[in-house]
Each structure stands twice: as C-alpha cells, then as structure tokens.
Amino acid sequence: MVTILGRNKNNRRFISVRWKLVSTYLLLIVVSLIIINVFISQTILNIYLNQEKLEYLTEANTLSNRLKYYMMPSKTLNLVDYIGPIIEPRSQKIDSRIIVVDKNNIVIEDSNSAHIGQEFKHSEINDALKGKNVHGLYNFKKLGHVLYTAVPIKLDNEIVGAVLISASINSVYEELAQINNKLILISVTSIIFIALLSFIFASYLSSPIERFTRIISQISQDKLNQRIKMDTNDEFKKMADSFNIMLNKLDQVDKQRKDFVANVSHELRTPLSSMKLLSESLIHQEESNIDIYKEFLKDINSEVNRLNNIIDDLLYLVDLDKEKLTLNYGTTYINFLLERIVTRLQPLAKEKSIDLELKLKEKVQISIDSDKIQQSIINIIHNAIKYTPKEGQVKVSLYTKGKNAIIEIKDNGIGIDKESLSHVFDRFYRVDKARARNTGGTGLGLSIAYQIVSLHQGTIKVESEVGEGSTFYIMLPTDIGID
C-alpha cells in the first residue's frame, strides 16, 4: 500500500517505511525469479538440444557406416540405385531430410530429390568432408528451428563422402514454451503471495515506528508525561527504553525549570514588596521625624542588599552552568586553603562566641580550581556558623579516604530534619523559611557549593540530627585535573 502524506518542505514525496520495505522485497523477488527462470529455461533447452544432437549424430554415423562400402570409386556409377533404398525409409522414419554427397561435394542422394547431381555447398557438409562431426542450429522464417548434423563417410581412413541430416526441432521449442508458461504462472503466483506476506510483515515492522511518531508528536504538544510501551524484545524495545529515560530527564528538567522560575519570581518579589511597603509608609508619614525616616531607609537598604545578593548568586550559578569546561585547574594544598578560609571566618564565629576549630590530619595536595572550591567551602562553614547557636562548636578537618580528599565540617547546631535533608542542595530550599528571613539566607549557598564540587567530579554528603548538629563531607577525587 502506498502511503502518500503530501509533500514536505524539500518538495520530496513522503514514502512510508512500509511501502519502502514492500517494494524492496518485491524488487528482490522479481529480480531473483527472473534470473532463476532464465537459468532453468536455458538449462532445459540445452538438455533437449543435446539429446537431439546425440540422436541425430548416432543416426548419421549409422548411415555413414552402412554407406561407406557403396562409396568405393569403382561403384560410383550405380550409387543412387543402392543408396536410395537405404536413405528413403530412414528419412521417413526419423521425419528428416537426408542428403549424401561424395567426396567432391556432389549430391548422390537427397531424400527430397531436390539437389541430386548438383554440387552442394554447405558449411556443415564442408566441415564433414574435412573429417569433422558437426551440428548447426538454424531458425528459418518458414521452417522454424532446424538442426543440421553432418558426418564424414570414411573408408579405410579415407573420406569418400558425407551424410547430412536436416531435422526440424520445433517440437523442442514448443515444449520449452509450455515449460516457460508454467514457470511464469508459478512466478506470478509467488510474487502475489510474497507481496501479501511482505505487506503484513512490513506493517508489523513499521507499526512501532508509527507508534513512536504518534507519541513524539503528542510530546511536542507539551505532554512530557507520555511514555512509550513496547511489548517486543528487540531494538524497538531498546529504543523505547532509551527514549523513556530521555523523557524522564526532560520531564525532570522541565519541572526544575518551572520550579526555578517560580522560586526566582517569589524570591525577587519578597524584598520588592517590603521595599514598596516601607517606602509607601514613608510617603504617607505625616510627621517628618528624621529618626523614623532613617530607620525605614535602613530597612529598605537591607532589602536592596538582599536583592543584590540573590541576583549575584543567581548570576554565579548561571556562570557555573556555562563554565563546565573552563575550570581553572591548579595544584593546591587544601591545608593552606582551609587555614586561609578559617582565618577569614574566625571574626564571624567570634561574634557568636563559636569555637571554630581546624584539624589538619594530613597534607593533601590536589589539582582544583581553588577560587571555586574556596567559595563552596566558605558556603558550608558559613552555614555551620549561621545555624549553630551561640557558644557552639564548628570543627573543620581534612583527611584522605581511598582516592578521595575529604573536608569534613561538623557543627553542634540546630540540625536538619530527615525530610529536608534530601532537599538542602536544591536551589532556594530553606528548612525554616521564617527564620531564614532573619538570617538573610537565599537558599542558594548549598546548591552553588554542590555545583562547584560536581564540576570537579566530586560530591557532597550530609548527615544530621535535629538538635544535635550536622556534618557536611566535601569529597574530591585526588586524581582530578590530571591528564
């Protein structure tokens, strides 16, 4: 069946896979049947012709043997009287014309009596007079297919004449035509049968493709929750599985994108609404009390700072997404890096009388983008200080385990509940949203840290117990950045 669904952009006609398969099968079958039929027909013709040739050659040789004694020079004068009675009955019996010539190519006997006494110039006779047994196949307009068989007549190794049998072999070709007709009939029946079978087979093969196309077009209408089910156990099943995995990812990315946009809008709107509220209160303020103005402006300023921080963090995340291939690797002693970070954060810890301690168990040198790793360590230690009450403890230690360098940041702060633990690395996720407003967090710090460590082929793990504290493990492979 030809499925034509109009013309595409390139103005090329759409030809379905089913039609392509059917036409390919048919082409192959037709070509092979033609080759097989021609071969069978030629082989049968050759067998028949060889049979005929053998038959007439035997007849000619028998006649040649019988005639040789009459061909002695001394008997030449009365030859017709002797040879005629031998030739005539044979000619009638085998339904063929028989001609006998002497060594000078003069016809001694002709069963049709046409050439008696005349010179008979004929290529087969000429060859026979040279001692060869020969056949010649001719197709005459009137007579049809004729086989000439000529043999020499030899007496004591001397050629004394030749016998030529001219026999019609039209019956061979008629029989062959009948066989050919049967072959054509069988071939046409096979072609129809194979066409039907190949159509069914092609439909069976192409139906998964049609199903794929249907689902893909549904997906392009924004239905990412569609999945392809395939009951077979072949390449189509594998294709469907891979496609479903890809769809899961796409679905996930799409959800993340939607969440992200919703979160960003929400996060940006909150400080803007507070600023609007504060400024409107100022505008409607009747008394011009400078202290109230100052206080409100301070609040507005802190909201501006908050907006700035969110935008900076977002831009940093966007940069990290783009920067997958452009990390600035350099060999770094993590010990020195940690010392620098802890020194820098010490004043912050002191503000809350938190004991920020650094324990360096080993010297670890690895190849990293130190600015970015520093950023992610700061984010985590900063959190530890932020989410640990006054006079708490934050311990930072460094050691190696297997092929990983591990930076452990342990605090005895508020801890994180089990449900939130799996979300703390999500963008904009904060465990206690109300509290976060006071602490000024945007919920991007951990996702930035996670992204940076992932870019270094490392990972971050967290263990926590509410009320007891949390431990973050930054794990970096020691062989990264080394080619």
Ligand SMILES: Nc1ncnc2c1ncn2[C@@H]1O[C@H](COP(=O)(O)OP(=O)(O)OP(=O)(O)O)[C@@H](O)[C@H]1O
């Ligand atoms: N050491 C910790 N102890 C308890 N809770 C933590 C700790 N570290 C992170 N959290 C929780 O995980 C949430 C996400 O942390 P993240 O650093 O991403 O955001 P944030 O600290 O709120 O804001 P910022 O973007 O300013 O860092 C925090 O809001 C907090 O609830």
Ligand SMILES: [Mg+2]
């Ligand atoms: Mg943070």
